Amino acid sequence: MKANTVTSSDPSVRLLQRQTLRCADPNVCSSLPETTTKYGPFDQLVAPFIPVAVVFVYDQPNSSEPIIPVQRLQHALELLLNHYPQLTGRLNILPDGSYEMTRIGTGAELVIAECIEHLDSFADDEGRISLMDLPGASNALFGPYDASSDGICRDPLFTIQHTRFACGSVALGIRVRHNNCDGNGFFQLVRDLAELYRGLKGNSIPTLARPPHFQSYMSDLVMTQEERQEALAFKPSLLVVDPLPEAVAIPTKPPPVVGRILRFSGTALEELKVQATEPDSSNSWVSIFEAIAALLYQSVFRARLHYFANDPSSMSPPDYLSPIDFRGKRFPELPTAYFPNALLCVYTSLSHDMLSNAPLWQIAKHLHDLMRNEVPDADHVKNTLRWVVAQPDKTRIRSGFRPGNGSIMVSQWAKFDMYTGTEFDGEKPRLVSTPFTPISLADGLAYTLPTEMQGKMGGDEQAIDVNVALSEPIWEILEHDEQLRHFSSSWSNIGVRSG
Incomplete structure (x- = not known):
């Protein structure tokens, strides 16, 4: 284990060591058919500098035995990499813009840190801990990250920081490059880690009850010239090739972006859902996510319209975007326990008049129909992915969504059962959340998240943070x-x- 002095983003956190992680079985990487693995078309649609990053905070129980000791966690991580060996590799970007994993076996990284404060010193009067209150708004609980073009090809695809507080409590800041997996795959990875960690308390070497499927869909697809031309002739509903449909003006010096957390109680969400549902229609319904998304879409647009009242042309089109997970019935070709990305993003743009004046249910109904009908069927998904594979210059692939100071992007993380299956030493996490980072502080980006009350008796289990x-x-x-x-x-x- 090598010592490495690194400056933390918060003076209360000191980084002690950085440890390279490799497969517990050294034969795993050497037995792979190739040391280079191509990413699939789902993965190709994600920018390589974007990470999936989540912090898991665990209380030290009333016990003399420390929770989540580093040595046991490291052993579990090495066993985990037996099932996810490609995460020991590095990203390589080819001349046509496609991605591949190369140098498999180079290693993931474990960062060991300590916080000089007790965990409860970051809690409010009710004992609630928010990621905003944790060191560096929780950013200090993650290992160093370099999003530059050099960093994304040089640094590990998978890192985890173990931070022990003065009281013995532990935070695990886990980060995986987004072009390796989406949120669903990420939490599968963490549950697999927790399962292997718990199994180490027995006398035998643990294995996973449901090993992951790691190979990306269509990553091994090879096309003839005729097949490539046929794939390129398809017109996907969600993707375009440069130039974008409409140029978006970007202010030379935009105001700073601020990240905040809005909490919606279970009772408030039921009321919101009623207001977002078409009245006097027995067949109409919307999900809680669609109701929240419609509320944000309308409220944020109205605020922006007010702000840009003197210069409306300075606001970009009011586009809306949401990612959809195509695991399961929507695209049954994906196998069980599919780890890589399985997302396509749907988008729309409503008129200024509708966003300003329409009742909330009309906006929610439009989003409901968008989420369910924009991608016609599984064949359309498959043909879209073949179209991506066939593109000669993948750097030119774009969503038809127009990002800017008038757009909004809402992602559904509240569906993930973050607090179940992520127990390491018997207790559920006290908090699971994704931080605001320099990358995620994008104007108009929102995530719905379960709260720390998920699964707690007597708590508001239906509450959602945004x-x-x-x-x-x-x-x-x-x-x-x-x-x-x-x-x-x-x-x-x-x-x-x-x-």
Whole structure:
């Protein structure tokens, strides 16, 4: 284990060591048919500098035995890499813009750190811990990350930081490059790690009850010239090739972006769902996610319209985007326990008049139909992916969504059971959340997340947190939005600010 002095983003956290992680069985990597593995077309649609990063915080129980000792965690991680050996590799970007994993066996990374404070010193008067209150708004609980073009090809695909607080409690900051997996695959990875860790308490070497499927769909597809031309003739509904449909003006010096957390109680969500459902229609329904997304879409648009009232042309089109997971019945060709990405992003753009004046249920109904009907069937998905594989220059592939200071992107993480299966030493995490980082502080980006009350007796298990990043002056206008304030029971008092 090598010592490596690294500066933390918070003075209360000290990084002690950085340890290279390799497969517990050294024959695993050497037995792979190739030391280079191609990414599939789902993965190709994700920018390589974007990570999936989540912090898991665990209380030290009333026991003399420390929770999640580093040595046992390291052993579990090495066993995990027997099942995920490609995560020991490095990213390589080919001249046509396609990605591959190379140098498999180079290693993942475990960072060992300590915090000089007790975990409860970051809690509020009710004992609740928010990621906003943790060191560096929880960013100090993750290993160093370099999103530059050099860093994304040089550094590990998978890192985990083990931070022990002065009271013995532990935070695990886990990060995987997004072009390796989506949120579903990420939490599968963490549950697999926890399962192997728990198995180490026995006398035998543990194995996974349900090993992951690691190979990306269509990553091994080889086309003839005729097949390639046929694939390129397909017109996907969600993707385009440069140039974008409409140029988006970007301010030369935009205001800073602030990340805040909105909490919606279970009761408020039921009321919101009623308001977002078409009245007097027995066949109409919307999900909680669609109701929240519609509320954010309308409220944020109205605030932006007010802010840009003197210069409406400075606001980009009010586009909306959401990713859809195609595991399961929507695309049955994906195998069970599929780890890589399985997402396509649907998008739409409603008129200024509708977003300004329509009742909430009309916007929610539009989003409901978008989520279910924009991709016609499994054949359309398959042909879209073949179209991606066939592209001669994959750097030119774009979503038809137009990002900018008028758009909004809402991702559904509340569906993930983050607090179940991620127990290491018997106790559920006290908090699971994704931080605001320099990358995720994108104006108009929002995530729905389960709260720390998920699975707790007597708690509001149906409550949802929404992490939202918006331009600072838009937040100032939303402070007076009666509709948004009515449904969200609390707003974080501290915001994470870019710049």
